[in-house]
Amino acid sequence: MSLQLSAIASSISPSATLGLNATVTQLRSQGVDVISLGAGEPDFDTPYHIRQAAKEAIDAGKTRYTDVSGIPELRKAIVDHIFEHKKLRYEPDEIIVSSGAKQAIVLALQAILDPQDEVILPSPYWISYTEMIKIAGGKPVFISTTPDTDFLPTPEQLAAAVTEHTKAIIINSPNNPSGAVYSEETLKRLAKILKDKESEYGHDIFLISDEPYREIVFDGKKAPYPAAYYDNTLTCYSFSKSLSLPGERIGYIAVSPTATDADILAVICGQISRGIGHNCPASTPQLGVAKVIDETSDLSVYEINRNIIYDTLVDLGYTVTKPGGTFYIMPKCMEEDSVAFCNKAKEYDLILVPTDGFGAPGFFRMAYCIDTEKVKRAMDVMRKFTEECYK
Secondary structure (H helix, E strand, O other), rough: OHHHHHHHHHHHOOOOHHHHHHHHHHHHHHHHHHOEOOOOOOOOOOHHHHHHHHHHHHHOOOOOOOOOOHHHHHHHHHHHHHHHHHHOOOOHHHEEEEEEHHHHHHHHHHHHHOOOOOOEEEOOOOOOHHHHHHOOOEEEEOOOOOOOOOOOOOHHHOOOOOOOOOOEEEEEEEOOOOOOOOHHHHHHHHHHHHHHHHHOOOOOOEEEEEEOOOOOOOOOOOOOHHHHHEEEEOEEOOOOOOOOOOOHHOOEEEEEEOOOOHHHHHHHHHHHHHHHHOOOOOOHHHHHHHHOOOOOOOHHHHHHHHHHHHHHHOOOOOOOOOOOOOOOOOEEEEOOOHHHHHHHHHOOOEEEOOHHHHHOOOEEEEEOOOOHHHHHHHHHHHHHHHHHHHH
16 A cells, blocks of 8 residues: 555544444344434335336346446436436536446546645535545645534635635535535525636636435425536436435436536546446446436425424524435534533434534534434434433
């Protein structure tokens, strides 16, 4: 292993949610009735007709290697879906099917970054971004946000963060872990800042838009599509949440047709995928997703769960911003040390995630991608825990 990779590896800590998952599994094996609001994995069966679509592909023997960029049927389906719902016309060659959004982001970063290029990360951010940037040779630059701005960066913060070394910014809307949704107005301001800075510094600045939760938006709203506002956008998506099939690991990167050298970027992403040993996504999930691309699981339960949790937290005196989307909520802890707070909750067999690793110390994340009966039980325990420890 190179010295650079050794240094990166030594700085990587295990995912908080993976560690908690192991704790949950261990406790349940001991007969403990633990309630987990830790993992962001839908606790629902994949709908029958979605499973059936993949099964039909297996039965038909569609188990061969696919093109490194994905099967033509799925790439064409993605293009048609984006045009129908977002009114942007991509070509299939601008779509690279990936093993979930995580691989899509890795490909995007590896394709555009040179050593020491800066990538802006508004906090809170998904926990893996920082190491993805470092492994691609880049340097993360952080913008801190607060509940006062609904956990969104201000125009002043964005403008100040962009330097001559900035190559990209990563946004995640709706956001894990806060549930914040970037508004159309915010995206327009962001686009103008990036365009102005591109002109000032004389080089491209890319917007990497991480969108695995874009269908999970509340109060009758829809999440605006960032690529509609900024030319140099690389859209990274996963079907794990919308179709409730996280273990199938199917997503994609869409290189905006207006991006600089869009055709070359797409080819580069495919070559990087092959070069890092990935070769191609699994064939049968691709064929299955292609048949159901315009459908989703029943996502209405998430808004029901959000309302129950938010109302309970407010009643208990927590400082909390109401999520606009996802299946996460990020309240402020009742004490400064979020790890200590979550460890106390664990004594009540309630699993919460401290958000220090998400760039938001002093808060904790609750994932409510479980059935509503479990949410109600969790809130009963949350009330008992809070009243006994902090009242």
